[in-house]
Amino acid sequence: MTDATLTRPAFRRGVPPQLIGLGALVAFFLTVELLIQIGVINRFIVPPPSDVIGSFGRVIVEEDVFGRFLLTLSECLIAGVLLTVVGVGGGVLMHRYRLLQQACETWVAAMASAPIVLMYPLFLVIFGRSMWTMIMMGFVAALPPVILKTLEGLSGTRKVLVNVGRSFNLTPSQQFWKILFPAALPTIFVGIRLGLIFALINIVGVEFLINFGGLGQLINELAERYDLPGTYAAICFVILVSILFFMTLEKIERWLRPFD
Amino acid sequence: MLTPANPTTQAAADDAILVVDNIVVRFETPEGPIVAVDDVSLKVKPGEFLSVIGPSGCGKSTLFNVVGGLLSDHQGTVNVAGETISGPHQSIGMVFQEESTFPWRTVTDNVAFPLELTGMPKAQRIERARHFIALVGLDGFENRYPGELSGGMRQRVSLARTLASEPKILLMDEPFAALDEQTRLLLGDKVLQIQQALKQTTLLITHNITEAVQMSDRIVVMTYRPGKVKRIVDIDLPRPRTSEIVGSEAFGRYVAQIWADLREEASRGMRDEEKHTLEHHKGGAS
Ligand SMILES: Nc1ncnc2c1ncn2[C@@H]1O[C@H](COP(=O)(O)OP(=O)(O)OP(=O)(O)O)[C@@H](O)[C@H]1O
Ligand SMILES: [Mg+2]
Numbered sequence: 033m034t035d036a037t038l039t040r041p042a043f044r045r046g047v048p049p050q051l052i053g054l055g056a057l058v059a060f061f062l063t064v065e066l067l068i069q070i071g072v073i074n075r076f077i078v079p080p081p082s083d084v085i086g087s088f089g090r091v092i093v094e095e096d097v098f099g100r101f102l103l104t105l106s107e108c109l110i111a112g113v114l115l116t117v118v119g120v121g122g123g124v125l126m127h128r129y130r131l132l133q134q135a136c137e138t139w140v141a142a143m144a145s146a147p148i149v150l151m152y153p154l155f156l157v158i159f160g161r162s163m164w165t166m167i168m169m170g171f172v173a174a175l176p177p178v179i180l181k182t183l184e185g186l187s188g189t190r191k192v193l194v195n196v197g198r199s200f201n202l203t204p205s206q207q208f209w210k211i212l213f214p215a216a217l218p219t220i221f222v223g224i225r226l227g228l229i230f231a232l233i234n235i236v237g238v239e240f241l242i243n244f245g246g247l248g249q250l251i252n253e254l255a256e257r258y259d260l261p262g263t264y265a266a267i268c269f270v271i272l273v274s275i276l277f278f279m280t281l282e283k284i285e286r287w288l289r290p291f292d
Numbered sequence: 293m294l295t296p297a298n299p300t301t302q303a304a305a306d307d308a309i310l311v312v313d314n315i316v317v318r319f320e321t322p323e324g325p326i327v328a329v330d331d332v333s334l335k336v337k338p339g340e341f342l343s344v345i346g347p348s349g350c351g352k353s354t355l356f357n358v359v360g361g362l363l364s365d366h367q368g369t370v371n372v373a374g375e376t377i378s379g380p381h382q383s384i385g386m387v388f389q390e391e392s393t394f395p396w397r398t399v400t401d402n403v404a405f406p407l408e409l410t411g412m413p414k415a416q417r418i419e420r421a422r423h424f425i426a427l428v429g430l431d432g433f434e435n436r437y438p439g440e441l442s443g444g445m446r447q448r449v450s451l452a453r454t455l456a457s458e459p460k461i462l463l464m465d466e467p468f469a470a471l472d473e474q475t476r477l478l479l480g481d482k483v484l485q486i487q488q489a490l491k492q493t494t495l496l497i498t499h500n501i502t503e504a505v506q507m508s509d510r511i512v513v514m515t516y517r518p519g520k521v522k523r524i525v526d527i528d529l530p531r532p533r534t535s536e537i538v539g540s541e542a543f544g545r546y547v548a549q550i551w552a553d554l555r556e557e558a559s560r561g562m563r564d565e566e567k568h569t570l571e572h573h574k575g576g577a578s
Binding site for chain 1: 360361362380381382384385386388389390391392394395396405406409437439440457
């Protein structure tokens with residue numbers, strides 16, 4: 033066991049901490065359950081975890097959770113692809129053209145902290161009550177961190193690596209693909225990860241607000257029916273979407289950068 | 293494009309392969325223009341090991357960048373095999389002062405980098421890379437990433453990568469400056485061994501006298517601000533040399549001679565910096 037840990041750290045390392053994390057989660061829910069059962073926490077405000085687990089079956093069967101889950105998931109996926117293409121592309125262009133960077137960087141940064149979700153009526157008018165309202169909302173709100181992190185990664189490439197490229201007479205495109213891009217990749221991934229968080233929050237938020245499609249709408253409906261265990265069960269599915277994305281992203285990153 | 297080094301241009305009238313002529317570099321700074329390199333000329337013959345030594349801040353790295361073609365804003369010319377260069381040149385391979393391996397590539401892929409640019413087929417370039425990896429003594433580490441290696445090993449990877457491009461002239465800027473003394477000495481032996489085996493024309497920038505005397509055929513001593521050539525010393529020690537030569541009497545004489553030259557410059561440099569700091573403080577206080 034110790035031998036295996038030493039020789040194959042990448043494989044073994046993840047297992048025990050994950051178990052500890054899971055254990056902590058279980059312990060937390062048990063504590064909440066206990067506090068509710070003995071009356072310290074009001075069960076009409078926080079439903080007991082056992083009720084939430086019990087309501088999973090009902091929510092899955094009666095509320096078409098899988099269909100909604102898939103809808104929210106595909107909205108996030110499309111927004112994520114758009115984000116990666118446009119955000120990374122935008123960062124690259126801003127790095128390449130100094131003027132563009134000087135002109136845009138400040139307001140892109142300002143946009144990152146603006147509550148763009150409040151613009152949903154505008155998006156509703158443009159895209160109608162369709163999944164594209166959610167997708168575009170998530171996409172626009174999540175664009176700034178992807179652009180900024182891409183730019184940061186590219187500009188942060190160590191000067192000496194750029195000089196190595198120059199000393200080997202690289203063409204501009206070789207310089208980009210063989211040096212700048214791989215050097216910036218970890219930072220770009222941070223941007224994409226941040227972007228996906230923004231996108232998921234905004235997508236579920238707008239589903240909730242306009243009461244259309246997906247898990248956000250389900251949460252809205254269940255909350256209005258005051259079905260608290262059901263609401264929390266639906267929230268668990270949102271968390272599942274997020275976990276799926278992070279796991280996929282981590283897989284991709286490990287595949288691209290097997291060494292760290 | 294990078295093509296394998298081959299003698300396309302005929303040798304210059306004299307037998308020097310690298311001719312640096314009247315290089316002047318000025319930098320604009322907030323305190324006014326400074327002359328970092330002032331009228332430096334030098335010649336390197338094929339197969340020769342030439343060192344440039346000078347106190348910190350005398351313009352060595354600036355000269356390195358000019359010869360490597362990375363700094364184009366200068367007066368004077370750099371000639372390689374009779375051809376005046378403007379920008380990086382395939383005949384010159386550079387090894388940098390800072391750590392410069394690609395952390396996202398394995399040792400093999402780092403060393404194969406210049407070969408990849410020539411479009412060499414994969415199997416062939418891996419074989420070539422292996423050859424240079426063995427040359428710097430890193431066999432067994434082919435599939436490691438730089439993050440898994442020590443500083444000295446990484447510097448050897450950089451050296452192997454540059455050697456793999458088979459430059460006519462190897463240009464190094466304090467490649468061992470960040471290493472401890474023992475590693476530095478052993479790596480020096482390695483470089484010397486490789487240089488002799490390949491008959492590699494080498495221009496080494498350093499501030500280490502021992503290193504310079506141990507390796508060089510000639511040493512160019514530079515002055516501090518403006519960076520001029522103060523003296524050129526021929527090192528007449530038998531080859532092959534290893535770090536053991538450091539104890540010999542002749543070696544000691546060379547070191548003493550160069551130290552005498554350098555001490556003057558280094559202390560001038562330090563006085564200069566002290567004056568600068570003092571003025572700075574006065575300026576800040578008033
Ligand atoms: N881009 C620059 N702009 C302004 N001044 C510069 C620039 N690069 C170097 N200098 C100045 O030129 C002088 C020479 O610098 P250089 O880096 O060539 O010194 P060096 O001899 O390599 O020093 P060291 O041994 O410490 O590496 C220094 O005084 C430095 O402050
Ligand atoms: Mg330097």
